[in-house]
Amino acid sequence: DSGVTQTPKHLITATGQRVTLRCSPRSGDLSVYWYQQSLDQGLQFLIQYYNGEERAKGNILERFSAQQFPDLHSELNLSSLELGDSALYFCASSVGSSGGHQTQYFGPGTRLLVL
Amino acid sequence: AQTVTQSQPEMSVQEAETVTLSCTYDTSESDYYLFWYKQPPSRQMILVIRQEAYKQQNATENRFSVNFQKAAKSFSLKISDSQLGDAAMYFCAYRSGNFGNEKLTFGTGTRLTIIP
Numbered sequence: 001d002s003g004v005t006q007t008p009k010h011l012i013t014a015t016g017q018r019v020t021l022r023c024s025p026r027s028g029d030l031s032v033y034w035y036q037q038s039l040d041q042g043l044q045f046l047i048q049y050y051n052g053e054e055r056a057k058g059n060i061l062e063r064f065s066a067q068q069f070p071d072l073h074s075e076l077n078l079s080s081l082e083l084g085d086s087a088l089y090f091c092a093s094s095v096g097s098s099g100g101h102q103t104q105y106f107g108p109g110t111r112l113l114v115l
Numbered sequence: 116a117q118t119v120t121q122s123q124p125e126m127s128v129q130e131a132e133t134v135t136l137s138c139t140y141d142t143s144e145s146d147y148y149l150f151w152y153k154q155p156p157s158r159q160m161i162l163v164i165r166q167e168a169y170k171q172q173n174a175t176e177n178r179f180s181v182n183f184q185k186a187a188k189s190f191s192l193k194i195s196d197s198q199l200g201d202a203a204m205y206f207c208a209y210r211s212g213n214f215g216n217e218k219l220t221f222g223t224g225t226r227l228t229i230i231p
Contacts, residue, residue: 002161033218043206043221056218088158094217102210102217103150106160 004107018079023091038087121222138207146212
């Protein structure tokens with residue numbers, strides 16, 4: 001158990017819909033990262049938040065957005081869903097302070113299926 | 116941009132034997148970190164081992180060790196005394212040492228099968 005929690009574990013929805021994925025980081029971690037794992041794109045970085053602020057953005061679609069709340073949990077919002085958005089979405093967390101290896105620990109993932 | 120290459124889509128090894136998974140990376144940075152993650156059938160991403168680029172000594176974690184060749188930009192994972200529970204996808208990952216660029220860049224993975 002990494003200490004990172006994600007809900008829900010599975011999500012089945014229809015095209016055009018909107019869903020919210022939730023992540024709680026390990027105790028003490030300030031940084032949260034979102035990754036997408038799909039068959040054709042592999043593991044791709046989406047976005048990083050540090051202590052409530054966006055720190056880095058990767059290959060995140062405009063239909064996707066995220067935020068980190070004062071209690072440090074994060075939500076990834078996916079809207080106008082398309083079939084190609086079906087994937088495993090991971091949240092990871094790290095301490096987030098400057099310097100050091102900043103090892104990222106991953107949650108169990110949310111498996112999204114868009115029908 | 117940094118890239119990570121895993122040239123072995125699949126590998127297999129007899130139980131109790133040793134296997135080495137390859138990883139190469141491309142970067143112009145001098146400060147970075149390298150990781151191996153394991154993804155078993157449960158799909159959980161589990162940290163196996165970490166290497167700091169500034170350290171010359173190869174990292175070791177029990178049966179897992181790396182061969183880090185900085186000049187060659189190579190970072191292979193050696194698994195000794197392979198066990199059935201080692202069967203998984205293994206991903207090599209790169210992280211920049213630059214503040215604000217902490218994302219992980221992953222390779223495409225190597226699927227490891229353990230033969231009883």
